[in-house]
Amino acid sequence: RQMCIRDSKKEFAQVLQQPGALIGFAVFGVLVFALARNQVLVGNILSFGRIPHEARNLAALLTWWFLAVLLVLYAHMGRLALWDGTQWPLYMASPAKPGWILRGKLQAIAGFLLWPLLLVCGAGVHMLDAEATTMLWFLGFALSGTLVALAVVAVVGTWPRLMRPDAEGQILQGGKSFLAAMVMVTLFQLTMTPAIIGWRQLTIYAQRNRLTSDMVHEHLPLLLAAAAGYAALIALLGFWLGGRHYRKLLAPR
Numbered sequence: 001r002q003m004c005i006r007d008s009k010k011e012f013a014q015v016l017q018q019p020g021a022l023i024g025f026a027v028f029g030v031l032v033f034a035l036a037r038n039q040v041l042v043g044n045i046l047s048f049g050r051i052p053h054e055a056r057n058l059a060a061l062l063t064w065w066f067l068a069v070l071l072v073l074y075a076h077m078g079r080l081a082l083w084d085g086t087q088w089p090l091y092m093a094s095p096a097k098p099g100w101i102l103r104g105k106l107q108a109i110a111g112f113l114l115w116p117l118l119l120v121c122g123a124g125v126h127m128l129d130a131e132a133t134t135m136l137w138f139l140g141f142a143l144s145g146t147l148v149a150l151a152v153v154a155v156v157g158t159w160p161r162l163m164r165p166d167a168e169g170q171i172l173q174g175g176k177s178f179l180a181a182m183v184m185v186t187l188f189q190l191t192m193t194p195a196i197i198g199w200r201q202l203t204i205y206a207q208r209n210r211l212t213s214d215m216v217h218e219h220l221p222l223l224l225a226a227a228a229g230y231a232a233l234i235a236l237l238g239f240w241l242g243g244r245h246y247r248k249l250l251a252p253r
Contacts, residue, residue, distance in 0.1 A: 032120065076112055
């Protein structure tokens, strides 16, 4: 457990000690606000008048969150193994269980993934004048999505076929890294498919029936419960596979 906490602190310390990384976080914040200002991917959502504005704002916020996480997920995935070449022999010689090391890294990544969430919250308040209740619903859905994103990172970021270090602890860049990025993007998009299908069905229903704010607020708790349950299921599967992969990476060659 101490190894888990230490590794989590190490990831944060590495970022704080690198001015370039801090500048990158700031530039990413500017990018997210620029995307929000230009209504990237959400123009049709916000203009669909047959759906109450609370649901439109919530869908727009979740779309921005999805795009923001997708932009940073590969970089954070590299914290599991891809960027640890010089420290890899220490991990292999450590008496700590691989599962605890992986858990510490995932905790740090979870902390970093709160940054896109906070940025989208700020963009929602500034660009959409979103109400407090809408922001609370967004936080619930986005936190469930963050759990799914962590599961995807745990699976792809420790996949032995993509992340197997060489004898010196280095993971070769190039083809495998590109393939890992493609697999991660595809898998993350697939895990978000239920949300896309749900929005599509809602728009079809709204074209044929009158959809009121009361109906939206009545069904939101059920939808959030379903999202949380789905995220928990994906997380259990992803963390189990990630732990299994990580043990193989740290096993003697």
